[in-house]
Each structure stands twice: as structure tokens, then as C-alpha cells.
Amino acid sequence: MAKECRQLLALIGISCDDSTIIQGITCDSREVKQDWLFVSLQGMSHNGDDFIDEVREKGGIVITSHPHPDCYEVSDPQAALVTLINDYYDSPSDKLTIIGVTGTNGKTSVCSFLSQMFTEFGQRNVVIGTNGIQLDGYCYATQNTTPGMMVCLRVFLEAIRRGIHTVMMEVSSHAIDEGRLGFIRFDRLIYTNITQDHLDYHLTFTHYQYTKFKARLYLKENGRILLNQDRDELMEMLHLRTKGIITYGLKPSHVQISNVELRSSGSSFDIGQLHFETCLLSMNNVYNLAACIALFKSLGIHSHELCEVVSRIEAPAGRMEVLKLKNHTIWIDYAHTPDALRRLLEFANQVCIGRIITVLGCGGERDQDKRHQMGTIASTLSYRAIFTEDNSRGEDPAEIIKQMSVNVLDNVSVLIDRQKAIAFALSISMKSDIIIIAGKGNEQFLIVKEVKIPYNDKAFILKLTEEEPL
Ligand SMILES: CC(=O)N[C@H]1[C@@H](OP(=O)(O)OP(=O)(O)OC[C@H]2O[C@@H](n3ccc(=O)[nH]c3=O)[C@H](O)[C@@H]2O)O[C@H](CO)[C@@H](O)[C@@H]1O[C@H](C)C(=O)N[C@@H](C)C(=O)N[C@H](CCC(=O)O)C(=O)O
């Protein structure tokens, strides 16, 4: 229904007699067209006010928090934007089942598992996350794990237009902190874990943890939180919110995991009377699957079909991905936090009959405190650790490796060039060994200085060995 400017502005406490029919609403000047409303927001690196002239030249109408000629003024532009979006676009969150997945590790895996499960149950769905936006077989790259509000809005509207009702989205702490969630309201919010990461941004773990907890404020009225009962750091949520929480875990939980068996070729476990078999590896993935099963149960789907559906779930690329070649077993995993790396290597030690050879780097211009921890973990839990580059950005990779090496054993080799490091790992490994290539997962690039050089660990290995996976 056509909406006049004066009707919309009345909703945010501005009275005017402008009867222009508004054609769209945005906080991004690049989207503005004739007769669009532009709400100017202050960001981390840009100020929306810097684009006022551009917006006005395109025929847009500006709302800002500072006095500006020919602009409307509000005290809280972010709140105003949410009100306007919900009115103009008819509360898009209400027309969708939106599942947020947050935590330090496991977001991409859980979203991928849920998406595969919904698809098996015949429900088309959208995934928004680190691997981009996946919608009806198309994948659109995004800059962020949790994109800005306008990108999410356009995705939601497109999903509604196509008759898709389910959205899974990864929720980063940055997005919560910067108010990027805006108008989004979740039906379910899954917390996988909170461990050290992003201290470059949050400075303290407590700030990081409580920022993650703030996502609860974006739940719909009857929304539910699902959390891993075995993670102590998540238990404080039980004090912040007392209703609508569903727990899963080995400890007494609403969705109780038991009889877990972890093998190098897959895992099995029980939940209640149901027995699950999966080709996915490690306890992490048992927890991730339990989160998905808890979610389906919370939506009223309890059936035995869940067992069959779970048995067909595949690992997303680069997340505990097993690459079996004639003479080598390689695990490619996105572990890039101390917790994820420790769990990965402990599991490898549990199931490997040979030696563990680990190739690892740490990202530049990101949480520096992770480096010595990850270096020590890799050295302690591997037969040989090979330290190498990983998205060094503006930093010197040799300096990053030096920081990784402060407390390591004498089983560490350094080969800055990632391809040489992987080639070395292959050259020293035997059939019974597991080579673990950690940190980059399925990334398709290596960031050196400002440049994104096309590169992928798996593609490089297949090219080097001239083999097809078995
Ligand atoms: C420091 C930081 O987090 N920055 C993010 C933030 O940028 P910002 O606040 O500076 O916003 P901005 O894009 O500069 O613009 C401010 C305002 O001006 C408007 N604008 C901007 C440009 C323009 O031409 N016209 C215009 O109107 C914008 O629409 C906005 O309303 O909001 C933008 C989207 O809304 C993000 O793309 C951007 O992410 C940058 C690129 C980034 O690297 N962020 C990282 C730290 C991040 O967010 N990472 C997490 C995941 C981390 C993980 O789990 O590994 C993520 O969710 O990706």
C-alpha cells in the first residue's frame, strides 16, 4: 500500500505535511532512488551524514540526528529506522521463521546442518552467514558473517516474495554490538559456546560474552533460546532470562545426549529413545547436531524421520572435512580459535592410529592473544606442527609466527609460504598419519596486505598431488 511521507514520519514523532509517496526506506545512500527515505546512521568508519548531499541529489528525503538544512531530525535514528522498516515493509520478521545461531564456534556448521534438515523436510530455506547468502540454489558473497540491516532486509523480502518461510542466520558479536540486527526478530536463538576470540574488538572476554548474550533482546515474544548445557560460560544466560530456554548436552538437559561414540569415520549417539548415526566427526558435531535436533523438537517435529535425516547430513566444506587420498588422510578444518584447535587436536589424538601433523597460521590484524595459545596447543598435541601464513593482512607473517612460537616444543617447523608448508606436511606423512590443516577451512583466498590472492587449501592439495579424493 502506498505510504505518504507525512504518515511515516508521524510514526517517529515528526509532524510535516509532505504528501510524497515514499518508494523505499534505507540507511545506505547507495540504495537511494527518487522519493526514498534515507535514515543517516553513524557507523564505525563512515557517518551517514557524509552522504546527505548524494542522497538529496538522487531525490531522497533525509532523516538524521543532527540539525541539517532540509533534513528531518530525530534523537535515535536507529530506532526510527526500525519503526519505519517495520511499518513500510509490513514487519518482515513476522512473516518468516528466523533462526539465529551465535557462539564463537559452530555457527556455520549448525546453519548448514539445519538448512540440510529443513530441505529434507521439504522446506525451502535461506542461509545468511560466513559462506554468503544461500537462497534457492544461488550463493551471493557478502562482506560480513552477519551483513548489515539493509542486506538482511532485501534478503528477507526476496525470500517472502519467493514463498520461502525459513531463514537461518549466523549472528556475530560485532553485528550485535553495532546494532546491525535492527528490525530482525528471532523465533529461535542457538548458543553453541563462547570462548576467546575477537578481543581486538571487545578488549575483554566479559564484554564479548555479554555482547553475545544481548542477542536475546532480539527474540520474538514467544521466541526460545537453545543452549549447550555443558558449556559453563553459557550458564549465566539462565540468570539473564528465565523463561523459554531449552538446553541440550551430556549433563541433565531438556534434550539429553547419551551413549556417544566417536570414531574416525563418524559418530553415534542417543537422544531420548532415538538413536542417531552420522558420518560427521567429533564431539563438536555431536553438540551441533543435538542443537539442531533440539530446534526441530522445539518446532514440534519429534519423529523417527529425524534419525534418517541426520544420517544424511554432510559436513560443510572446510568444517571437519576429510580428504582421503591414496597415501594420505587430511582433515581440513576452520579451527581458528584456541578452543576449536584444542578440541580438534584432542579428538584427532583419540582416533588416529599414526601421527598427527598440523599445519597452522594465525590471522593478522586480529586478536593477538590467541597466537601463543594456538601455537602451544598445536605443538603440544601434534607429532609435528608446521607454522605458516594465514591472512597476514598488514602484518609481517614472520612476526605472527614468532608470537605463536613463544612456548612451543622442538617439534615445530616454520615455512611461511602456505603452499610449501602443506607440501612439507605431505612429504613427511605416512598412510596411518592424519594431516590437519587448520584455520582457513574453505576460504577461497589468502589476504596479504590489502590484496585477496585466490587460494584454497583443498584445491592446492589436489593440484599438488594430482589426485582425486577417494
Ligand atoms: C568495524 C565494523 O564492524 N564495521 C562494520 C560496520 O561498518 P560501519 O559501522 O563503519 O558502517 P559503514 O559501512 O562504514 O557505514 C555507516 C553508515 O553509512 C552508510 N553508508 C556507508 C557508505 C556509503 O557509501 N553510503 C552510506 O550511506 C551505511 O549504510 C551506514 O548506515 O557495518 C558494516 C555493515 O553494516 C560492516 O560491513 C562493517 O564490517 C567491516 C567490513 C568488518 O570487517 N567487520 C568485521 C569486524 C565484522 O563485522 N566481523 C563479523 C564476524 C567476525 C567473525 O565471526 O569472524 C561479521 O559479522 O562479519
Ligand SMILES: Nc1ncnc2c1ncn2[C@@H]1O[C@H](COP(=O)(O)OP(=O)(O)OP(=O)(O)O)[C@@H](O)[C@H]1O
Ligand atoms: N560446537 C562446537 N564447539 C566448539 N568448536 C566447534 C563447534 N563446532 C565447530 N567447531 C570448530 O570451530 C570451527 C569453525 O566452525 P564453524 O565455521 O561452524 O564456526 P563459526 O562459528 O561459523 O566460525 P566463524 O564465524 O569464524 O566462521 C570448526 O572448524 C571446528 O573446528
